[in-house]
Amino acid sequence: MNSKLVVYGHEFCADARRMKDLLEGRGINFEWRDIVDGDPAYREELMPLARGYLSVPTLVFPDGEVMVEPNPRRVLEKLARSVT
Numbered sequence: 001m002n003s004k005l006v007v008y009g010h011e012f013c014a015d016a017r018r019m020k021d022l023l024e025g026r027g028i029n030f031e032w033r034d035i036v037d038g039d040p041a042y043r044e045e046l047m048p049l050a051r052g053y054l055s056v057p058t059l060v061f062p063d064g065e066v067m068v069e070p071n072p073r074r075v076l077e078k079l080a081r082s083v084t
Helices: 014-025 041-049 072-084
Strands: 005-009 030-034 058-060 066-068
Touching: 005 014, 005 041, 014 072, 030 041, 041 058, 066 072
Parallel strands: 005 030
Antiparallel strands: 005 058, 058 066
């Protein structure tokens, strides 16, 4: 299990870029795993998390919960619950 939020994405996906910008703008510590320009292993990691697809953004929370192409509001609600 990872100790911080992991976000799978790539710069060509507008939704993934928006998620990245949202998290950075809120000062949330996360690891960005670019499935196009990053380590090729990221694609292999993503496939089982996203039910066999390369769906981005896909987020993996420290508690192991996975969100595939989530609504940003849902992500922020989850993060708020984690802090309290």
